[in-house]
Amino acid sequence: MTGDEKRQQMDKPQPALPAAGEPVRFEQHIKPLFRPYDRQAMSFAFDLWSYDDVSQHAEAILGQLQAGTMPCAGAWPQEKIDVFSRWADAGKPALSTVPDWPVFLRGLAKDVTFG
Numbered sequence: 001m002t003g004d005e006k007r008q009q010m011d012k013p014q015p016a017l018p019a020a021g022e023p024v025r026f027e028q029h030i031k032p033l034f035r036p037y038d039r040q041a042m043s044f045a046f047d048l049w050s051y052d053d054v055s056q057h058a059e060a061i062l063g064q065l066q067a068g069t070m071p072c073a074g075a076w077p078q079e080k081i082d083v084f085s086r087w088a089d090a091g092k093p094a095l096s097t098v099p100d101w102p103v104f105l106r107g108l109a110k111d112v113t114f115g
Contacts, residue, residue: 014032014033015028015029015032017029017079017080017083018083018086023090023093024083024086024087024090024093025087025093025094025095026051026054026055026087026092026093026094026095027051027094027095029083029087030054030083030084030087031048031049031051031054033076033080033083033084034048034049034071035071035073037071037072037073038071038072038073041071041072041073042070042071042072045057051094054092055092055094058084058087058088058092059088061084062081062084062085062088065080065081065084066081
């Protein structure tokens with residue numbers, strides 16, 4: 001990858017951070033914080049776009065983010081570190097929402113009983 005290609009990947013706009021009190025989810029908020037360049041740079045250890053990998057290594061990743069040694073291309077601003085920390089403290093939720101029932105099952109759900 002050329003220097004220009006690296007800069008283009010690193011300069012891609014980041015999604016908006018979640019508001020205070022808004023639940024932080026991996027797919028919606030955490031994964032987009034890691035750019036393609038960050039993912040490639042850390043691929044020797046784990047995949048920064050994998051919920052399982054980031055969840056498993058969240059404590060170590062947070063420590064590196066707080067120390068300013070990760071991502072490799074430069075430290076994150078405190079706001080991004082705070083979002084990652086909120087996600088880890090909340091139990092590392094994966095999904096942005098609970099999926100809705102498929103249309104064909106909605107009518108059946110009211111008739112289902114357990115026990």
